[in-house]
Amino acid sequence: MSSPIAESPDAQPKPLQEQLLLEPYDAVVVLSFGGPEGPEEVMPFLRRVTGGRGIPDSRLEEVAEHYYARGGRSPINGQTRALQEAVRGELRRRGYSTPVLVANRNSEPFLADVLRGTHDAGAERVLVVTTSAYASYSSCRQYREDIAGALAELADEGRTLVVDKIRQYATHPSFARVNIRLVTEAVRACGQPEDDKLRLVFVTHSIPNAMDDTSGPGDGEGNLYDHQHDEIAHVILDEAGITLDRNLSGALVYCSRSGRPEQPWLEPDVNDHLRRLAEDGITDVVVAPIGFVSDHMEVVHDLDTEAAETAAEVGLRMTRVPTVGTDAEFVMGLVDLVEERAAQARGERVDPIAWPGAAMPPVCAAGCCPNLRTAKPAACGKD
Numbered sequence: 001m002s003s004p005i006a007e008s009p010d011a012q013p014k015p016l017q018e019q020l021l022l023e024p025y026d027a028v029v030v031l032s033f034g035g036p037e038g039p040e041e042v043m044p045f046l047r048r049v050t051g052g053r054g055i056p057d058s059r060l061e062e063v064a065e066h067y068y069a070r071g072g073r074s075p076i077n078g079q080t081r082a083l084q085e086a087v088r089g090e091l092r093r094r095g096y097s098t099p100v101l102v103a104n105r106n107s108e109p110f111l112a113d114v115l116r117g118t119h120d121a122g123a124e125r126v127l128v129v130t131t132s133a134y135a136s137y138s139s140c141r142q143y144r145e146d147i148a149g150a151l152a153e154l155a156d157e158g159r160t161l162v163v164d165k166i167r168q169y170a171t172h173p174s175f176a177r178v179n180i181r182l183v184t185e186a187v188r189a190c191g192q193p194e195d196d197k198l199r200l201v202f203v204t205h206s207i208p209n210a211m212d213d214t215s216g217p218g219d220g221e222g223n224l225y226d227h228q229h230d231e232i233a234h235v236i237l238d239e240a241g242i243t244l245d246r247n248l249s250g251a252l253v254y255c256s257r258s259g260r261p262e263q264p265w266l267e268p269d270v271n272d273h274l275r276r277l278a279e280d281g282i283t284d285v286v287v288a289p290i291g292f293v294s295d296h297m298e299v300v301h302d303l304d305t306e307a308a309e310t311a312a313e314v315g316l317r318m319t320r321v322p323t324v325g326t327d328a329e330f331v332m333g334l335v336d337l338v339e340e341r342a343a344q345a346r347g348e349r350v351d352p353i354a355w356p357g358a359a360m361p362p363v364c365a366a367g368c369c370p371n372l373r374t375a376k377p378a379a380c381g382k383d
């Protein structure tokens with residue numbers, strides 16, 4: 001060895017893996033809803049989703065047909081893997097070599113198996129990024145219950161892991177900014193109808209009214225699910241209007257209601273809303289699925305198929321806005337939140353940025369977005 005640097009052990013460049021840690025996390029897990037990947041997986045998937053929730057069989061059979069019509073395969077798992085790749089790519093660009101894995105609530109790979117695998121590889125502390133942005137039992141606490149359930153299963157095997165999650169990101173500015181850009185581009189491309197002939201239609205997943213009423217920290221006013229969507233819809237209208245120098249109007253509506261007919265869910269349904277707009281003389285709609293992060297079954301069936309049919313039937317021209325998917329700015333926002341959560345876990349001071357609205361806490365308040373049917377343990381919270 002002739003280089004003096006190489007002769008001093010301390011001066012040896014460290015292998016990449018030692019240099020670039022996302023302390024204290026040993027792995028990042030992208031946790032998604034999951035979906036079937038073949039016809040034989042459809043019914044087991046649907047039973048898992050609705051287990052003990054009183055969803056009528058007729059509704060399950062109807063939803064199964066949406067999947068069978070597409071070869072029994074949901075696009076969601078491919079989209080979750082694409083997000084995994086994108087998050088991994090962005091972490092690598094920032095110099096981290098931390099592994100990025102995928103797990104699902106309702107289809108393989110299940111979270112307990114993924115955590116077992118990463119624990120076998122030496123991981124002790126893991127950070128979860130979920131594929132849902134908003135407050136509510138379905139979009140937040142239920143994932144925290146999944147984490148607690150997986151940790152309990154591993155504890156029975158004598159394994160100890162700590163799992164944290166990033167804060168819900170509906171109020172992280174990157175999420176609103178990307179949606180503003182996508183809607184602005186869609187309005188620009190939709191053929192320039194007069195402002196009073198055009199409506200923006202913001203769509204999210206309906207949930208039971210009782211679930212919305214209790215969404216958010218227990219000391220808040222509830223209805224945080226609806227409220228966060230409403231705020232995003234408003235900033236999109238304002239910002240797209242300013243950029244395009246137009247007077248845009250729109251409304252927040254819902255898709256994919258299920259449950260018993262007598263149980264109230266958030267309304268209006270997107271199809272009813274489109275019919276009403278046509279009656280009011282509207283000619284063009286721009287439909288923005290702001291409630292979803294990728295073009296999964298709810299989007300390709302409930303919007304691109306059903307709502308598109310309704311629009312055609314009543315003579316509305318419909319443009320569907322893409323979901324955030326793996327948009328680079330969205331992914332950078334997620335990785336900003338990964339770095340933010342790691343800094344918090346290290347005890348560093350951080351000022352969480354938020355727009356529109358307030359930052360969601362990385363550790364949920366006790367009783368936040370409660371499970372209204374059964375009390376179940378939930379991780380990443382104060383209860």
Ligand SMILES: CC1=C(CCC(=O)O)c2cc3nc(cc4[nH]c(cc5[nH]c(cc1n2)c(C)c5CCC(=O)O)c(CCC(=O)O)c4C)C(CCC(=O)O)=C3C
Nearest residue numbers: 033035049063074075076132138139205207258296297298
């Ligand atoms: C708030 C919310 C999100 C957004 C947040 C998040 O993304 O997590 C979401 C996402 C999704 N929902 C999905 C699918 C389904 N949701 C169902 C049923 C339900 N969803 C609910 C709420 C939500 N759901 C609720 C309150 C129910 C009633 C039963 C229950 O209380 O659990 C059912 C049962 C059949 C039916 O009745 O429709 C299915 C098949 C898929 C996968 C799509 C694919 O395969 O590509 C995704 C991403």
Ligand SMILES: [Fe+2]
Nearest residue numbers: 138205256298
């Ligand atoms: Fe759902």
